[in-house]
Amino acid sequence: MNKTIAFASEAVAGIGDGTTVMIGGFGGSGAPIELIHALIDAGPKNLTIINNNAGNGHVGLAALIEQGMVAKMICSFPRSADPKVFTDLYLAGKIELEIVPQGTLAERIRAGGAGIPAFYTPTSYGTELAEGKLVAEFEGRHYVQERWLKADFALIKAELGDPLGNLTYRMAARNFNPLMATAATRTVAQVTRIVAAGEIDPEQVVTPGIFIDGIVEVPDPEQEESLNREGAVYP
Amino acid sequence: MSAALDTLKLSSAQIAWRAAQDMEDGAYVNLGIGFPEMIAKFQPEGRDVVYHTENGVLGFGEAPAAGEEDWDLINAGKKAITLKPGAAFFHHADSFAMVRGGHLDLAVLGAYQVAENGDLANWSTGKGGVPAVGGAMDLVHGAKRVAVVTDHVTRKGEPKLLKRCALPLTGLGCVTRVYTSLAVIDVEDGRFVLRERLPQLSFEDLQSVTGAELKIHGDVADLAVPEL
Numbered sequence: 436m437n438k439t440i441a442f443a444s445e446a447v448a449g450i451g452d453g454t455t456v457m458i459g460g461f462g463g464s465g466a467p468i469e470l471i472h473a474l475i476d477a478g479p480k481n482l483t484i485i486n487n488n489a490g491n492g493h494v495g496l497a498a499l500i501e502q503g504m505v506a507k508m509i510c511s512f513p514r515s516a517d518p519k520v521f522t523d524l525y526l527a528g529k530i531e532l533e534i535v536p537q538g539t540l541a542e543r544i545r546a547g548g549a550g551i552p553a554f555y556t557p558t559s560y561g562t563e564l565a566e567g568k569l570v571a572e573f574e575g576r577h578y579v580q581e582r583w584l585k586a587d588f589a590l591i592k593a594e595l596g597d598p599l600g601n602l603t604y605r606m607a608a609r610n611f612n613p614l615m616a617t618a619a620t621r622t623v624a625q626v627t628r629i630v631a632a633g634e635i636d637p638e639q640v641v642t643p644g645i646f647i648d649g650i651v652e653v654p655d656p657e658q659e660e661s662l663n664r665e666g667a668v669y670p
Numbered sequence: 671m672s673a674a675l676d677t678l679k680l681s682s683a684q685i686a687w688r689a690a691q692d693m694e695d696g697a698y699v700n701l702g703i704g705f706p707e708m709i710a711k712f713q714p715e716g717r718d719v720v721y722h723t724e725n726g727v728l729g730f731g732e733a734p735a736a737g738e739e740d741w742d743l744i745n746a747g748k749k750a751i752t753l754k755p756g757a758a759f760f761h762h763a764d765s766f767a768m769v770r771g772g773h774l775d776l777a778v779l780g781a782y783q784v785a786e787n788g789d790l791a792n793w794s795t796g797k798g799g800v801p802a803v804g805g806a807m808d809l810v811h812g813a814k815r816v817a818v819v820t821d822h823v824t825r826k827g828e829p830k831l832l833k834r835c836a837l838p839l840t841g842l843g844c845v846t847r848v849y850t851s852l853a854v855i856d857v858e859d860g861r862f863v864l865r866e867r868l869p870q871l872s873f874e875d876l877q878s879v880t881g882a883e884l885k886i887h888g889d890v891a892d893l894a895v896p897e898l
Contacts, residue, residue, distance in 0.1 A: 461725040461762075462748040463741055487762075512804040515748070522800050534801050537724060538766030538808030545763040557770060557811040561789075561842035564807065606759055608742040610725050613761045641761075660741040660748075 437598040439629060440649040443473035446623040450474060450588050455483040457544065457615040458496060459591035462488055462515065463659025465608035467592035467625045468495045470651070472669055474590070475499055481506045485544070485586060487537065487611060489513030489521035492663035497521065498670070505530060509584070511537040517663065536564065541614055543584035548617025548646070553582045589619035592656065593642065596626035597633075600647025601640045609641065616646040623649040627656060675823070675879065678870050679851035684895040685819050687712040689778060689849045692817075693719050697775040698728070698768075700809060703747035706778040706819055722774060724805040726765050729757035746805065769805070770812040777813035779806065781820045781848075783835040786882040788845045788857040790818065791837035803840075810841030822850035822879060829881030831855065831862060852876055854893060861885045866893040 440446045447470060450456060456474075460466030475498055482505050489508050490497025492515075499505055501520045508530060513521050524530040535543065536558045546554055555578035559565040569580035591612040593602035602624055604612060616622045624642075629652045680688070682705055690712035693699055700722045701707050710732075713719055720729050723745040730751040734740075739750035768774060783791040790810055793803045810816050820830055831848065848855045853876055854866035864884045867876050869892040877884050 462744065464725065464744050464748075465742070512802045513800055514802045518800070525800050532801070534803055536803050536807040537762070537805040538769055541762035541766050558808045560811075562807060562839045564803065604759070606740070606742040607723075607725050607727050607744055609759055609761050611762050614763055658741040660739075 438600045438644070438647060438649050439598055440623070440651045443469050443625065443651050443653065444476065446470060446649050446651045447474045447477050447590070449621060450477065450479050452479050453481045454479060454588055455485070455586045457485040457586040457589040457619055459589070459610070459612035459615050460486065461607070461610040462491060463495070465592050465604070465610045465612050466495050466659050467590050468657045468659060468662070469653045470590040470623065470625050471495045471499055475502055475504070475670060478504065480504055483507040483509065485509045485584065485615075487511050487540065488515060489518065491515035491659060492517045493520065493668040494662045495659045495669070498668070500524065500530065507531040507533065509533040509535060509540070511535055511540050534564065539581050540584070541611065543581055544611065544614040544618045547583040547585035548614065551583060553580050555580055584618065586615070586619040587621065589615040589622040591616055591622060591624045593624045593626045594628070595635055596624055596629050596650040597631065597635055597644070598629070599632055600624070600644030600650055601635050602626065602642040602647065603635060603639055604641055613642045616642045621648045622646060623651065625651050625653040625656065627654060628652065675852070678868055679822065680868070680895055681898065683708060683898040685849050685851055687898060688854065688893065688895050689817060689819050690714060693717060693776060698722055698773065700724070700769070700774055700777045700813065702777070702779040702806070702809065703804070705780050707747065709778055709819070722765070722768060723751070724762070724765055724769070726760050726762060727751070727753070727757060728760070729754045766805070766808055769808050772812050772814065774813040776815045776817065777809045778817045778819060779809060781818045781830060782837050783830050783832055784818055784820070784845050784848055785832050785835045786857065786862045787834070787860045788843040789835050790840045790845050791835040793840045794838040796838050806840050810844035815846045816844050817847045817849065818845050819849045822852040827879070829879055832881035852879070852893070855884070858887075863887050864890050866891045868893050
């Protein structure tokens, strides 16, 4: 078995117009910048993007939005140090926003990957984000029903990968990546280094290869924060 | 009155210092982004506190020196952090299992408004713009104690502690203690109970800038904070 893909452009080739795409990362940490930039080069339109945020500056997710490729964002916190790209489009009514509490977003993605169509959470009970949702009482407390979240594609970032798709992550760059890996029809990971099968200790595997469809090696990946400090703009 | 209050009131650092004194040895604590993060600077000596951040780290320490940042190692405010010995990484679903599952001892948040029934409004001013909730609605559920640090009144001098919140809610009945620039107040059985007030301030003056009745159960201590 070999899930290695030679080029990022090949990895995103199946993402067509109207696709729902989960993109890993929390801010810039764990964001697959090179895969996002390859997606910008490919140019599909009318995407729905699931990410914790809505981009920062003019690279990565912000650049994807700036290119007019995103019709809808599903996220918890569409603010950042430089949120101008998303903010302007949102206030102009040119991009849709579904705001989801961060823990609910994570759990909806986990549920999507785990075959659990709905679950109950205390989060958002009694707030405007619970309007229209089912509420139930368990042991004297109220809980809101939330539904799974799935995607056609997930683009994630990991540290080590082997040809079977087993992955490790680097520090807090883990965040949403292992969850999103499970919840998409097709998941592609960019990894800093591809190693031979067996070189990742099975005890250290965080995402087992069953969840992964393709891996692309991107040595020395860009960091969104560093690019923004340089004033970088993509493309 | 409000001009006098401005000279009396605690600074943000002093509010943070007071809140820090209540962190127990061995506590697992989440400090909300912005003002609450300052509490870590005043962690009392000899007490071990393990800090949690929503993006998947337990046991982080201070910011690194400029130029030493690793952008894979940040907190929920997207600021660079360092690790303490015994730190752990985990994914977002585990992180919020810690939050909602009752595993945190303390969460400290900022507030636009707090109501006497413990309702908190801290995520939306309700005025349009871009809504952003982040982890606030999760953090108010699950931690054993949910504290708020805040100025006692708004910049316009209007009370932030109210009978009922007027702004969009973050959570119902979730706040257990409020550290303000003038007082320390508990929420008990749907009422504000005054625990400490600045000694220079009369009870009547404090009540006049509070939008709900302040109850007194037992002693009210002086809110004593060092110059910082």
